[in-house]
Amino acid sequence: MKIRLVFHVVGLLQVFVGLTMILPIFCAYYYGEPEITSLLWSMGITVLGGALVWSLTRQEEDIRVREGFAIVTLGWVATAAFGALPFLISGSIASLTDAYFETLSGFTTTGASILTDIESMPRSILLWRSQTQWFGGMGIIVLSIAILPFLGVGGMQLFKAEVPGPTPDRLAPRISQTAGLLWGVYLLLTVSEIFLLRFGGMDLFDATNHGFTTMATGGFSTHNLSVGHYNSAYIQYVVIFFMFMAGVNFSLHYRCLTGLRPGVYGKDKEWVFYIFILSGATALIFLYNGTSGAGFAEKNFRESLFQVVAITTTTGYSTANFDAWAPLSRVMLLALMFVGGCAGSTGGGMKVIRLLLILKHGKTEIKKLLHPKAVFLVKVSKIRVRPEIMLNVLGFFTLYIALFVFCSFLMAALGLDMISATSSVAATLGNIGPGLAQVGPTLNYSQVPLLGKWVLCMCMLLGRLEIFTVIILFMPEVWKKF
């Protein structure tokens, strides 16, 4: 491991992180909030700290696969540390653990919060909080589409080696160019949402914050009641639409926008399965809540759809206290926490493509029993999936489940009841945000014991970086001197 090289890149990253603090500084200036001093200090420390590390570790060597993993993981860990400064210095969040938890929850686009009264926070600090998610989402898009596939990790890798030669399925190969194009799409969608929310009567501050955290599938809100604060069907449907868009593979958006071919979505089997899951779950919960007392009015439909989309895309907003819903709806939402968005979206979870492959694999195994000599290969969108890829996807699935079980043990050992323990892990590992019971939508993570918060921080990081990226750093071999 060329550790100097890792620090070099991560240091540079912090300079950029620090520079993004200019937006909340403007906000504090505009509203005349005293937090402007704390924000200036945070910016100074982050930019100078990053630059110092960067200049002290200057190195010209190539980045190998192992350094790639270390840069990505340490990048997120360090960004959350520097990103916690505005909370700590301004005193908005006094405890170090809480500040780190909130910031990592931001940059991993999880949206799990320890704040008990969001509305009492200064606006500039809230903007910074939302902004961590927006930049986190930006990082994730590039990571999942442009970086991880080349490290051999993540849903998108499926399509790396499969598509030979020049094809419209390959995005511009150079990372910087790809990043620029995707960010354009991301920015366009965010601006559209802000505009549409403003149009629905939301003020600019709230619209900007919600635009930031929707497109990142983050879920931080500026209100204690989350999107439920807005008693407007229009606003809620707008948020539903953009959560949905944020859960779609961004390379599809890009191809659709550049070629103006909406047909590109329908041809993508992952997208079709994503629609299938969303509509199936919504229909079931709508029917079930309808017969359990909510009735069959538009409000029930909207709340069901909103919550299914919010959980599946791993945004984690709420418009209703879904923890009080009937058993089937709660079990369904807990299961949806494992699904997540499409590969190459800002959504977390296992990703729709993996689920699709796993289900197809199960069917193949049954067919094999009848024809033991035949060779069956799973196909997705006309692409044949090689056994190595399938083994990787299944390996990811089992690691995900193993981590879920192991971390649930830890949370239960720290005294959380069974539903809180399992749902807090599911909600952080999947980067959703709120879970059920003690960590449900009307409560939050402030009551989780100190050690538990660190366990959940680990879950957020593991889930966000597709597990492998983080876990590989625990292998001694990675740290050998070449």
Added chain:
Amino acid sequence: MKIRLVFHVVGLLQVFVGLTMILPIFCAYYYGEPEITSLLWSMGITVLGGALVWSLTRQEEDIRVREGFAIVTLGWVATAAFGALPFLISGSIASLTDAYFETLSGFTTTGASILTDIESMPRSILLWRSQTQWFGGMGIIVLSIAILPFLGVGGMQLFKAEVPGPTPDRLAPRISQTAGLLWGVYLLLTVSEIFLLRFGGMDLFDATNHGFTTMATGGFSTHNLSVGHYNSAYIQYVVIFFMFMAGVNFSLHYRCLTGLRPGVYGKDKEWVFYIFILSGATALIFLYNGTSGAGFAEKNFRESLFQVVAITTTTGYSTANFDAWAPLSRVMLLALMFVGGCAGSTGGGMKVIRLLLILKHGKTEIKKLLHPKAVFLVKVSKIRVRPEIMLNVLGFFTLYIALFVFCSFLMAALGLDMISATSSVAATLGNIGPGLAQVGPTLNYSQVPLLGKWVLCMCMLLGRLEIFTVIILFMPEVWKKF
């Protein structure tokens, strides 16, 4: 599908099932119980019914793979139907659903019960109830070691194609001979346990019943408090030992007994991992319950060990109300429900060998990231596991999880709370017996809604027959006229 052939074999099986009713008939005669008439009627109907079907469908054709699956599945379904007659005719269990649930729970060695007052039941009926488990266990040993591997299903198949040439790892190849040898071991262990329980002061009736249901990892008891009824450390340790033995691959017992080589166990990596799981879980629960108020006395150790062994081997006895234990212990027990015994034991669940392979696979996938060009193969007990086998094991795991989630939905839709819904499915799919909350050790399955009982019946059958065996019958292709 040669459906006549399937009925032919299943009919013959019922003749044997009917003949085994002779034992409870003797019991009723001995205790002068009026249930003797109902038992005689049941025996008559079963034997004659079976013989009739058998003679009407006489056929000389070969059994192919698809008929194999149908015979096994229909065999269990029909046996539970005829086996329910003693309960129904004697009126001990009045409802058809309840009688079928109890009998299938017996023959699948699950041990989930709908009886609210076991001790008020006639002794002959209780003996029949225990006996269903014992014969179910017998069926499972032959099925898992001698039949399923040749149909391409189950943990033991791993070792089918892997070991070339003559080797002590292959049991006598002919099914009938293998069956005879394994049943000898099974009988020997059962008789030893009955003897040791008698020696500890248990009466012959209870000793026989518990001997039957321990070796089958069934878990039906003759007392409302299960093994907790006996306030004797000796008896509880004897039961622990035999539950443990019942969860071990019976071909290891056979090889140990015939060659008198106890070393055969230590060389088996599955056995070693089985010990590791049992001792690890016991230590954790002992420590956790100890610090949560139970203290560090022998009683706490015994209760922890008993429950870990009872759940992991899927026996499902209890000596304490583990549903009232602290969160970690409950989550731990719920997780252990998925483990199950070793392949080739009478235990249910996913099987230790599969878990071991899945974990090794996870590790391999991480190594692959560092060396993308290298080929890694998982090894167990010096045997290399081919990718096809690994894909099958992972396919089984994902199907198991998918079924668990799907059936939990169904149970929640029927109104069970989240913990009851998930644990009832985990406990029946894994053939354990008692779950948590509404279906915990002090309560039982009598309050589950009618439809829910049938869902759980399906779970017991799927879990017991390694999922594939049952699910394949839902494929239209299997039913084609050749």
